[in-house]
Amino acid sequence: xxxxxxxxxxxxxxxxxxxxxxxxxxxxxxxxxxxxxxxxxxxxxxxxxxxxxxxxxxxxxxxxxxxxxxxxxxxxxxxxxxxxxxxxxxxxxxxxxxxxxxxxxxxxxxxxxxxxxxxxxxxxxxxxxxxxxxxxxxxxxxxxxxxxxxxxxxxxxxxxxxxxxxxxxxxxxxxxxxxxxxxxxxxxxxxxxxxxxxxxxxxxxxxxxxxxxxxxxxxxxxxxxxxxxxxxxxxxxxxxxxxxxxxxxxxxxxxxxxxxxxxxxxxxxxxxxxxxxxxxxxxxxxxxxxxxxxxxxxxxxxxxxxxxxxxxxxxxxxxxxxxxxxxxxxxxxxxxxxxxxxxxxxxxxxxxxxxxxxxxxxxxxxxxxxxxxxxxxxxxxxxxxxxxxxxxxxxxxxxxxxxxxxxxxxxxxxxxxxxxxxxxxxxxxxxxxxxxxxxxxxxxxxxxxxxxxxxxxxxxxxxxxxxxxxxxxxxxxxxxxxxxxxxxx
Amino acid sequence: xxxxxxxxxxxxxxxxxxxxxxxxxxxxxxxxxxxxxxxxxxxxxxxxxxxxxxxxxxxxxxxxxxxxxxxxxxxxxxxxxxxxxxxxxxxxxxxxxxxxxxxxxxxxxxxxxxxxxxxxxxxxxxxxxxxxxxxxxxxxxxxxxxxxxxxxxxxxxxxxxxxxxxxxxxxxxxxxxxxxxxxxxxxxxxxxxxxxxxxxxxxxxxxxxxxxxxxxxxxxxxxxxxxxxxxxxxxxxxxxxxxxxxxxxxxxxxxxxxxxxxxxxxxxxxxxxxxxxxxxxx
Ligand SMILES: Nc1ncnc2c1ncn2[C@@H]1O[C@H](COP(=O)(O)OP(=O)(O)OP(=O)(O)O)[C@@H](O)[C@H]1O
Ligand SMILES: [Mg+2]
Numbered sequence: 001x002x003x004x005x006x007x008x009x010x011x012x013x014x015x016x017x018x019x020x021x022x023x024x025x026x027x028x029x030x031x032x033x034x035x036x037x038x039x040x041x042x043x044x045x046x047x048x049x050x051x052x053x054x055x056x057x058x059x060x061x062x063x064x065x066x067x068x069x070x071x072x073x074x075x076x077x078x079x080x081x082x083x084x085x086x087x088x089x090x091x092x093x094x095x096x097x098x099x100x101x102x103x104x105x106x107x108x109x110x111x112x113x114x115x116x117x118x119x120x121x122x123x124x125x126x127x128x129x130x131x132x133x134x135x136x137x138x139x140x141x142x143x144x145x146x147x148x149x150x151x152x153x154x155x156x157x158x159x160x161x162x163x164x165x166x167x168x169x170x171x172x173x174x175x176x177x178x179x180x181x182x183x184x185x186x187x188x189x190x191x192x193x194x195x196x197x198x199x200x201x202x203x204x205x206x207x208x209x210x211x212x213x214x215x216x217x218x219x220x221x222x223x224x225x226x227x228x229x230x231x232x233x234x235x236x237x238x239x240x241x242x243x244x245x246x247x248x249x250x251x252x253x254x255x256x257x258x259x260x261x262x263x264x265x266x267x268x269x270x271x272x273x274x275x276x277x278x279x280x281x282x283x284x285x286x287x288x289x290x291x292x293x294x295x296x297x298x299x300x301x302x303x304x305x306x307x308x309x310x311x312x313x314x315x316x317x318x319x320x321x322x323x324x325x326x327x328x329x330x331x332x333x334x335x336x337x338x339x340x341x342x343x344x345x346x347x348x349x350x351x352x353x354x355x356x357x358x359x360x361x362x363x364x365x366x367x368x369x370x371x372x373x374x375x376x377x378x379x380x381x382x383x384x385x386x387x388x389x390x391x392x393x394x395x396x397x398x399x400x401x402x403x404x405x406x407x408x409x410x411x412x413x414x415x416x417x418x419x420x421x422x423x424x425x426x427x428x429x430x431x432x433x434x435x436x437x438x439x440x441x442x443x444x445x446x447x448x449x450x451x452x453x454x455x456x457x458x459x460x461x462x463x464x465x466x467x468x469x470x471x472x473x474x475x476x477x478x479x480x481x482x483x484x485x486x487x488x489x
Numbered sequence: 490x491x492x493x494x495x496x497x498x499x500x501x502x503x504x505x506x507x508x509x510x511x512x513x514x515x516x517x518x519x520x521x522x523x524x525x526x527x528x529x530x531x532x533x534x535x536x537x538x539x540x541x542x543x544x545x546x547x548x549x550x551x552x553x554x555x556x557x558x559x560x561x562x563x564x565x566x567x568x569x570x571x572x573x574x575x576x577x578x579x580x581x582x583x584x585x586x587x588x589x590x591x592x593x594x595x596x597x598x599x600x601x602x603x604x605x606x607x608x609x610x611x612x613x614x615x616x617x618x619x620x621x622x623x624x625x626x627x628x629x630x631x632x633x634x635x636x637x638x639x640x641x642x643x644x645x646x647x648x649x650x651x652x653x654x655x656x657x658x659x660x661x662x663x664x665x666x667x668x669x670x671x672x673x674x675x676x677x678x679x680x681x682x683x684x685x686x687x688x689x690x691x692x693x694x695x696x697x698x699x700x701x702x703x704x705x706x707x708x709x710x711x712x713x714x715x716x717x718x719x720x721x722x723x724x725x726x727x728x729x730x731x732x733x734x735x736x737x738x739x740x741x742x743x744x745x746x747x748x749x750x751x752x753x754x755x756x757x758x759x760x761x762x763x764x765x766x767x768x769x770x771x
Contacts, residue, residue, distance in 0.1 A: 390586035393537055394600035394652055395575040397568075404603055408590050 027223035031095055037068045037075050038094035040436075042082040044169045044449035047194050047250045048100045051079055051446045053283040054438070059250040060098040060215075063117060066242050067217075070233035081168075081442070083149050084341065084434035086111065089220050091345045093436070096230070097218040100188060102151040112223055113216035114230045117243075121209025122152050123189040125196060127177065128204050133184050136210045142183040145173030151213055152186040171449045174200050188213075190251060199452035273456040280447060287443030288464045294357075294439060295426040295468070298364035302425070303418075305365065306372025311402070313373070314380050324373070331370035337431050339363045344435040360432035368425045375417045379410040412483035419476035423469050440464055490515035490687055491536070491656065496545035497556065498531055498711075505531050506542060507711035513704065515655075518678060518688040520698035522722075523708030524734060529691040530583075532708070533658050536689070537580045538571045550577035550655045550687075579649035580658040584665060585641050587633035593620065593644050594629040597651045604652070612651070619650040623677065639670045646677065650684075657681065659690040663697050675701050695738045699723050707731045 031037050041060060043051035049058040056077045068075035078094050089097050089111065102120070103113045126133050133139065140161040146152040148166040156164045165182055167173040173185045174195055185192065189209050196203045219227050237243045248254075312324035331339070344359040354362065383406050391401035430441035438446070444461035448454040491513035498506035505528045513519045521529050534540040536549060544556035552574045562570065588596050597616035601607040607615070620626055623643035633641055642662065649657055662678075663671045671694075678701045681688055692698055698705050698719065705722040707715045707730070715728045726732045 384586070386582060386584060386586035387588065389539055390582060390588070391600075392571075393539060393575060393580045393582075394648070395572065395604040396600060400603050404599060405588055409588075412590070 027095060027220070027226035028229050029225075031071070031073055031226060031229075035073050037064070037071065037073050037096060038078055039064050039068075039075055040078050040080045040085050040088055040094040040097045041099045042085055043077075043079050044082075044171075044445050045100050045188075045191055046198075046450060046452070047190060048188075049098070050450040051077075051438075052280075052450055053286065059118070059246060060100065062246045062249070063237070063243070064096075064098045064217075066237050066246065067230055067233040070236050071229055078436055079438055079442070079446075080436035081434045081445075082147070084345075084436070086218070087341065087345045088436070089218060091348050092220070093345075095219070095223070095226065100191070100215055101218050102213040103216040104151060104154070106154075107218070111221055112219040112227050114219070114227055115234055116214030116216050117234060118215040120188045120190065120213045120215055122155060122186050122211045122213070123192050123205050123209050124207060125174065125177065125185045125187070125192045125200075125203050125205050126183070127180070128202050130183070130206075134206050139184060139186075143181075145176055145182045145185040147173065147187060150187070151211070152188070155211060156186060169445050169449045171195060171199075171452050171454050174203060174452075175454045178202055195449075195452045271455070272459065273451075273453055276451055276453060276456050277460055283443055283447065284440070284460060284464050287438060287440040288467065290437060291426065291429055291440040291465075292468055294360055294364060294429040294432060294437075295422070297361050298368055298429070299422050299425055301361070301365040302368035302372050305369035307376050309369060309373035310376035310380060313377055315398070328370045328373055331367055332374075336363065336367045336428055337434065339367055340431055340435060356432070356435045356437050359435060360429070360437055364425060364429060364432075367428075368421060371421050371424075372418065375414050375421060376410065378417075379414040380406060382413060383409050412480070415476055415480050415483065419473060422472050422476075426468055426472070427465070490517075490550065491689070492546075492548040493532075493536075493713075494546045496532075496535065496542050496547060498528070498535060498540065498542040505711050506535070508545070509708075509712045511706050511713040511716050513687060513689060515687055516682070516685050517703040518682050518690065518701060519704040519706060520690045520692055520702040521706045521708050521713075522692060522695065522698045522734075525693060527709050528711040529693075529708055530660055533580070533660055533689065533691050536656075536658060537578050538574050539580075549574065552577060576652075577654055578656045578658065579652055579654035580660070581642070581645045581649050581662065583661040585633075585645040587641055587644055587648070589633050591632075592629065593625060593631050593633070593636070593647075596633070596644055597648045600648070600652050615653075616647065616651050619647040620644075622650070622680070623647045638665055638667075639673065642666065642674070643677070646681075650681075654686070656687045656689065659688065661691060661693075663692060663694050671697060695723070695735070707734065709734070 025033070041049045041056065041064075043049045043056055043058070045058075047058055048060045049056065051057075056079075061077060064077070065075045080088050080093070082099065085097055085099060086107075088094065100118075100120070101107070101113075103116060107113070124133060124136070124139070133142065136159065139156070139159065141163075143163045143165055144156055145165045145167055146156060147170045148168060153164060153166060156162045165173070165176070167176070170185070170187050170191055173182070173187070174192075176182050177185045178200055185203075189205070192205055196205065217230055219230075234243075309324045309328060312320040313328075315321065340360065340363040343354060343363050344356060347354065387405055387409065388401055391405040392398070396404065429439060432439060433442035433445070440461055444457050448457040451457070493509055493511050496506050496509040497504065507528075509528070509532060521532060523529055531540060535542045536547065538554070541557050543558050545559075546556070547554040552570070554570065554574065588599065591599060594613065594616055597620060598607075598609065598612040601612040601615060602609055605612075617626065617629070620629055623646055625640060625643055625647065628636065628640065628644075633644065636644065642665070646657075662674055666674065675697065678688060678690070682703075690698075690701070702719050704716060705719050706713045707722055707726075707728070709730050715722060715726065715731050722731065723735065726735060
């Protein structure tokens with residue numbers, strides 16, 4: 001869970017950086033002019049929002065579409081991890097957030113909310129055989145799982161003696177509960193019920209909702225006119241019966257039966273579901289493709305940048321060496337996640353607006369270049385100084401000696417550590433999920449919660465990662481063989 | 490040809506070269522002899538600008554070098570100086586420093602191609618010429634790691650020769666080799682002499698110095714104590730330091746005499762005008 005804590009710290013730091021947005025035109029003018037309402041959502045929360053290969057479904061999704069229709073624009077949903085969703089809203093990546101967001105005083109201080117559109121509340125889930133947990137007070141001294149940054153987390157953290165375990169998605173919390181690593185899970189009542197009905201039949205919910213929570217549409221500060229327009233649309237939808245129709249579709253009795261049929265009756269959490277994989281493999285493939293492009297492009301840019309940094313550091317002029325050293329120190333000393341967030345969320349406030357994909361590439365490149373430069377530097381320093389002296393004594397310039405004598409020997413030495421770095425980069429690329437890129441890991445998150453089937457989805461994700469690292473290590477082996485220094489046979 | 494005048498070189502508080510002064514005639518083979526740590530290698534490295542010296546003057550093959558305290562050079566001037574100097578002066582290192590990623594031929598053509606801009610074909614011709622002189626024609630596709638120590642040294646010599654310098658510096662050419670090979674090295678030096686190169690050898694091997702040198706310079710405490718022909722320096726040393734050094738080598742004198750006898754044969758061969766060969770073809 002360290003990973004999640006560092007994420008939380010990173011986002012906190014980031015929020016300090018974020019200046020109040022100042023848009024030339026008002027939010028509503030922008031939406032009208034573009035003819036689209038961009039809605040951010042973390043589509044891992046059935047039945048409110050799920051995604052499957054870029055197609056969004058769920059209660060929030062249909063309601064958002066109805067609201068946009070009322071406003072005379074179309075709704076465009078943008079997928080974003082829940083922990084990055086509010087910074088993204090503030091920075092203008094979308095106009096609104098519809099992601100089962102509970103209206104809280106804390107959140108209201110930093111953003112605007114529409115009128116509530118759904119009444120929810122927290123519910124406790126336990127294993128079927130658990131007898132002694134029925135009300136929130138029973139959670140004292142227990143390990144309780146929640147989804148990170150949700151009102152469930154905030155509520156439990158106020159209760160003394162509850163050991164809160166945070167998860168990226170709610171299905172992972174439920175899986176851990178089923179695996180007996182935690183004692184209970186707290187989450188939004190409809191979501192827990194849906195998930196348990198789908199896949200976690202060894203779990204049950206107990207008691208009643210112990211909080212009253214209202215979901216609202218979150219808007220950036222200053223979007224007052226957009227809020228008025230959304231509220232008006234919401235009232236009209238409620239008046240016309242459209243709201244009831246959507247509610248009935250997702251939460252009526254028929255809904256649960258229908259959902260159960262589409263997913264094959266919830267074998268997801270207990271066994272590996274081949275049918276599911278057969279149906280979804282294309283989605284994994286497109287996640288894989290994005291991960292591959294992120295890693296390969298970052299490596300392709302990171303290698304030359306890293307080499308240049310290393311060269312700057314090994315030569316004698318301080319003018320080049322010192323900035324390169326500072327760069328490496330800073331990039332290695334700060335979390336990659338913060339760097340990604342900085343490029344995507346903070347730079348736009350300085351007028352530099354880079355799309356998510358390229359933000360990811362740039363962050364991964366700049367970060368990996370620092371590590372790669374150290375690999376190259378160590379490689380160069382490991383070459384006997386006599387090599388440079390011999391080359392120079394024959395009249396070669398420093399640059400010629402470097403290029404013709406030192407670097408060719410360096411390259412064959414650094415292939416193994418560079419392979420390591422390449423594989424690390426491949427896996428680190430999953431951090432870009434925070435800026436809404438649906439690469440392999442994010443694909444896994446979405447599908448695991450969409451089908452409440454973590455035990456099927458994550459092994460498949462692992463295999464797909466192997467499909468990427470395997471060719472990488474093969475290429476490295478080939479290079480090592482080809483460049484093997486000649487020795488006495 | 491080579492004039493070294495009052496050269497001073499310090500490493501921090503440690504004065505390694507202390508007013509070193511000597512001359513070397515063109516085409517001669519000079520051995521700088523002296524105890525360990527007296528600054529021989531440092532002297533040699535200064536002559537190739539691998540080290541800078543603080544004070545004094547050097548004139549090597551017409552290139553004038555002054556101590557850094559006497560004349561400050563800009564980066565461009567420094568670059569120009571080393572370029573001119575190294576065009577005339579080659580060096581063969583104690584441990585050879587061959588380029589392990591290149592073949593024997595690759596080692597010999599690398600600098601002619603990158604530094605002189607010679608077309609590859611032409612550079613190969615030159616390199617083959619010198620490789621055959623050191624008797625390594627058969628090994629041109631080998632990598633350094635596949636060669637014996639003696640063969641490696643000959644590659645290093647061919648590599649230096651391929652740049653066609655006027656002066657070649659050798660640091661301890663016999664220290665990495667076993668005794669049988671030393672005789673072969675001596676033969677090679679004689680043949681290099683015949684090519685008209687000016688050769689400076691650093692050694693603390695007295696017998697070797699006596700056998701191969703036109704001139705011997707005895708070095709101690711960072712300066713040249715005494716210089717002259719081997720007969721003069723070994724037979725009638727003028728300075729007490731020199732005599733003391735000679736005495737410490739007394740034990741090995743007998744071995745040296747034997748070597749002297751064999752050297753006669755080598756010269757006989759060369760005198761007969763048979764073809765010049767720096768080593769045996771293999
Ligand atoms: N880079 C350096 N930094 C500091 N001191 C050095 C450096 N190189 C050499 N010295 C010192 O300079 C002195 C002379 O060294 P040098 O290598 O020239 O001796 P040498 O006569 O070649 O000895 P040997 O016969 O053992 O090779 C030694 O005392 C050595 O410690
Ligand atoms: Mg030495």
